[in-house]
Amino acid sequence: MTDVLDELHWRGLVAQSTDEAALREALAAGPVTYYCGFDPTAPSLHHGHLVQLILLRHLQQAGHRAVALVGGATGMIGDPRESGERTLNTKEVVAEWTERLKAQVSRFLDFEGDNPAVLVNNLDWIDGISAIDLLRDIGKHYRLGTMLAKDTVARRLRSEDGISFTEFSYQILQGIDFLELYRRHSVTLQTGGNDQWGNLLSGVELVRKSEGSAVHALTTPLITKADGTKFGKTEGGAVWLAPDLMSPYAFYQFWLNQADDDVVRFLKIFTFRSRVEIEELEREVAERPFARVAQRTLAEDVTTLVHGAEATAAVIAASQALFGRGELGGLDADTLAGATEELPRATVQVGGAVLDAFVDSGLVPSRGAGRRAISEGGAYVNNVKVTDEDAVLTADQLLQGRYAILRRGKKTLAVAVAE
Template identity: 55%
Template structure:
């Protein structure tokens, strides 16, 4: 019951907490009920949320009782960002996102047995409450001077954008969630991201004021690179989503394969269930052969498997190898191949185009002369087969699944072409 705290500390998953000694003593008495909240402010969770989901799972595996809250109420508001006001989404849109996010969380938790997980929605207790009851029963216990000190709130107060009363009140709603779960299920611990610390403490303060009880908080660190940028943001492509339609499994895998050495060891601890001995062995082997990117590849495999499953991960690994001539392109599904080529660059050209035309269309060469030179030097490949003639016509029958061709220049540079009707 308490060993999980040592494991979380070793994995670097406790950035902030209330009192670990008190929490450890309470856990030693038996399983505790805890919760983590996820707001449906988008149709999918992202990789930062995955860290939260896995933390919830680790605590359940240690025997504790999880509540996973998808915020049908708080999702209608949105927690304040330091930069600008959030766009409000319709009730129907948020309800649809609630269902999608529940479906993303549920596979990670066990809903059977003595410590079965439970999904909850804060709209269930927020919607029936009148504005007068909210202000009298809950708002009365919050002090505006303390609310103003929250990081996101203070940042917005000092900006031209300011902050609406709606977003300013978000911390009251989150605090009420902890109180309600404390009353309904005896919930004694909330987990969340360290950037949410102000909102997390709103709940402990409210329970202390209204119930006279001390409860607990654990906050995980943000997933950032060595420059302090959130994972995914540095690529310019936005978040790394858990929805395969928003971030393809191939794109997710390749992102982690290309991570910098400095952070990969920490992410192996935080985003996988590998044991300490195996992680240390991977780190040792990576230090001895850094060019092989052993830690990055194992991290990419483990994360992709957690998010998308064994079959999709096998396809992604096969694609990663085949695109560089180390496997069969013909064995790849059209969806995996298209996703991989879209990341590299996917153009279109009519069937019956010459090799030179295709390489120009794909942006691998700038001119016909450069195409001829690349071919004559032995550095041009179509579907991993070396090309001997830049003017060779490539018929539709050469295409792979989905009418796609893989063009490669040299060993490392590739792009895709989708053949269209001539």
């Protein structure tokens, strides 16, 4: 076994652990069976969950045994927010989202071979616990002072809204998960984000009190940008891993647009590039920042990890084709839709004036400005220069029967969408 803990530290994937010396010894003696939980409180995982999935994969590749938990039970309640109660979803919605998350998690771990991962749903054991059993067998191990002192609970208690007994009890359910996985699969390590530290300790303490055994918790840092601002916010909200909530094209562009000050750190966290490769990319950032080699590597690796090589190749081809460095006609409908969803747009009809499409999309402020752009050779439809001020859109110009890419100059884009 290699010292995977040193590797995780180098990559910036360690924030806190219950007893690092003991954990290091256990990992070295290995294999350790470990788990991380993912609650279906939304129809998709996001970039924050991606950190945990990558950590699980690093540990599995180092020879340790992965258990991935999707919280069909805990997802019905949800971890308490910093402020305000969650809206509880129906059992049917939670069940649907549980299946979606299972499919997403399954992409990141190896469920075959000599060291297969295990995928579990905590509804399988929590659903059968009666109220009496919960109070007698589990509740007796919890002390209210400890539960009330947890950061999120304490903040909520000081707020006007307070906290319901439902959300207050979430930490008990997460503790039950660790206990059950310890009993069922010999799990001795739980991982999670640093904001989950209190919930992880709930499980550590429950196993200790109930079974008399010492187990471990390990958290990853909350990811921020170099300027201290929150990482992962976009105009559309979170950086979702599901393609129906965030297209592979938009996902790729998010990673491509990372700043020079952040990209090397993100390569360590979000990719499996070796130290030698990352050090070389760090030199590229220092010596040739304009080439953005590190950003392109980051975007390609993370998009391939989440969406697969085929989807990544399609979005790279789309990125190049939009600016005249590739063939637009070869792009499929989903890739075109993703590549154009954030572009200014005009609704058009076959036979409508190209000039009107440029004006309606906002590429030019007026018909006169549009005529000047055409006469100066700076107007394009599908990367073909427009030379006639009276040109109209034809059916064969509509990509996938619907889209025409409008461009003014080298970099200013819009899309015409047929009704």
